[in-house]
Amino acid sequence: MATGATDVLMDFDEALERFEPVLGFEVHVELSTATKMFSPAPNPAAPGVDSSVPNSLVAPVDMGLPGALPVVNAEAVRYSISLGLALGCSIAPTSRFARKNYFYPDLGKNYQISQYDEPIAFEGTVEVELEDGTLWTVPIERAHMEEDAGKLTHVGGATGRIQGADHSLVDYNRAGVPLVEIVTKPIFGAEHRAPEIAKAYVATIRDIVRSLGISEARMERGNLRCDANVSLRPRGQERLGTRTETKNVNSLRSVERAVRYEIQRQAAILAAGGTIVQETRHWHEDTGSTSAGRPKSDADDYRYFPEPDLLPVEPSLALIEELRAALPESPAAFRRRLQADYGFTDGEFRDILNAGVLAELEETVSKGAAPAQARKWWLGEILRIANQRGVEPGTLVSPLHVSELIALTENGDLTDRLARQVLELVVAGEGSPEEVVQARGLKVVSDDSALIAAIDEALASQPDVLQKIKDGKVQAAGAVIGAVMKAMRGQADAARVRELVLERAQA
Template identity: 80%
Template sequence: MPYDEALEKYEPVIGFEVHVELGTQTKMFSDAPNPAALGGTNDAEPNTQLVPLDLGLPGSLPVVNETAVRYSISLGLALGCSIAPSSRFARKNYFYPDLGKNYQISQYDEPIAFEGSVDVELPTGETFTVPIERAHMEEDAGKLTHVGGAAGRIQGAEYSLVDYNRAGVPLVEIVTRPIFGADRLAPELGAAYVSTIRDIVRALGISNARMERGNLRCDANVSIRPRGSETLGTRTETKNVNSFRSIERAVRYEIQRQAAILDAGGSIFQETRHWHEDTGTTSSGRPKSDADDYRYFPEPDLLPVEPSASLVEELRAALPEAPAVRRRRLRDSWGFTDLEFQDVANSGLLAAVEETVAAGAAPAQARKWWTGEIARLANAAGVDADSLVSPLHVSELVALVETGELTDRLARQVLEGVVAGEGSPSSVVESRGLRVVSDDGALIAAIDEALASQPDVLAKIRDGKVQAAGAVIGAVMKAMRGQADAARVRELVLERARA
């Protein structure tokens, strides 16, 4: 059903479960290396970052990672949650082909953090408050690789390979309450909410928070109900949507799909669904279990977590600026229009631009390079822009342009060299010989040669047709291999032609 038609008849109710991999050095319950450690790349060989506990081998016992607990409390506080004076781990029982012991250590009725909210700024500039039900600690499962199926999915696969490196990685799962009132902005709110969570955990310094690496994963819950009804509809849960754009598309698609089914007299089934990036659709996964189906019971091998009041206050005092407050401050200090600022924020490059400005670049120039040429190179390589080049190097590149040592054209070549690993911008300038030619003598020699070879152009310029100078400027720039200031060349061309 068309989206506008669906919204005329039905009200969407949404909710999100966001899993954040914590960047501790070791796993949640073992001393195995954490592949999601801060600054890590998750590129270790399969099944090399584990110990007997991660495989569920008999006789191995869990021990709680203290740093993971501190990170979890900090995140709970940043979400406006209350911190439980005592919380308990539980066993969540069902078959995990990628979790060796066939249960997950999680938290159920006694989470570490509960009852919070977070302000989310929408692309329109509006602020929406999302209610948080809980944030609880748990361990991640391993990773399955499906071989022989379409696009690496389980459907049609011949067999699956399991990598236990990720098994036991510390997670915090953030669960919202049902979100009412988003209406037609529900898809945009979903993307903005997860982006806000990413900003929070990055500001806290507790996670790499890269969606493409699985450090941040989102399950999107969607239900709809007829306009004016007080009864909630049956929800579906679209699993592991791994980009902001995909979250928006998945929520929008589910609203349209469910509306079409209800309008035709059908029923919505409570189930998990898989998101297909290539088609922009979801497909049925498995019936969605309720809590009773998981047979939760307290984890017998772990004591309750009981943080002291002094620890909670210590972590509260260390909280960074809230994302919404930070955005308003940066927008005002940079002097950006709302559109310019949203361009940066929506591209996920706010932190990169902020660090570049802090390193000395003008805000407008930092925005120009990050959202322009660097974003283009990142898109071509299929990676995040902030993984290509450091803010310090971008600031240095901007400075070389502003001092006249580089033109924008030359700066783009320098940037390519930096991205290729050839060193800092200054190093690339020297090694490639890309500095702007500022010697008027060399420029005049090239100009005189170009004018002598194009007497008709010279005559036109002398007759007052200054636009004809473009042909000479082009010839000079070619002769100088683009290493001349075009504006200065134009000045000298007109001077020499009229001499």
């Protein structure tokens, strides 16, 4: 198995000089409906559903048992229409499910029910805001409904891959999870910004589905999965180059890196006179590279035909208009409003966007934190840990916990230093900030009698300092304050200690 680590890469700028990149994206969004797309089984992509026990969330339809029949989840249709509208698409008065036939053990029926030539939503555009604030328009080809497949676990091989495995286990919990697949048209003219546009596009889709409340949209959990298509064509060539499809790139950062990598890899091959193989590629987070998957040709024959077990989906005009009226403001409008509400400067706000923590910040504020405090934490300590670990900040800690942490500092229970310590422990999974403070006894000591005892002891052991303070040399108090803070293991408010030291010295 090629790991891609040996790929020859061309310098990015040189690649762009010689070739024009053309991008395309297929983003799969897992809808968070209570039940699955075609069965009454609980949906593992819904909030709070535990899917840890394999094959515990399955109905006969999901297993492809003989005689079982699919029934369309009306809520999933509503979610899909809302998403289509938010993508600026037209909603088809009649759309249809089809069967995509292929044999694979994670596919209970050995066909996937998906929309093929009659998707529910088509022809839209998405405005994407780039890091410098410019807007980029991504053309949307279609958004269609389909069902997810199960998951295979390969056992006995060294790599967890099918090659060399002794046997494989199938978990159908994910089979039948409602998906909307959003397909872009080819994106031309991205040039040097191709990786940035890729990242911003997926981030925008994530923001849209979050604002609609139709998906948990956690990339690390597979709620949102991006397949990135990249092709290059020599400058001046009309015909599109052969594309590769890098599958399941599961973080915003990886989307950016994978697109950059494919541009550099393909450019090196083309420049050396080679040809690009039309294939799927796997993204490897650890090596930051892609490797060959299975060959993919436009002639793949899935023997599509209209799903005879289901009627066409025919949403009423009234329903479409009802959903249109209920659309939340677009993420762009939402951002403009938040910036004004929070009183952030353009620069401050851009930092928030670039760190990808706007949604987290907004939620933190909605839980009661001051915007400036929320910004300080998300762009400060949390972002620092995230960068250190190469993960998205939002995966480290919940906005609720951040707001709790801020509240604890605001009411004086935690000093800044203590709060950072608590955050580390919350990130380490020790519980909520309140719980960590309780369990570890990290609260600021605000009991004056304890402080006074420590101060009296410090003053008694440093009579020269005491004398200096009494003589009016107030700055001498620093030595005593230091000793007291040390005795309190830092869990005291230094300002209060200072007040008390001066008070006791005069006593």
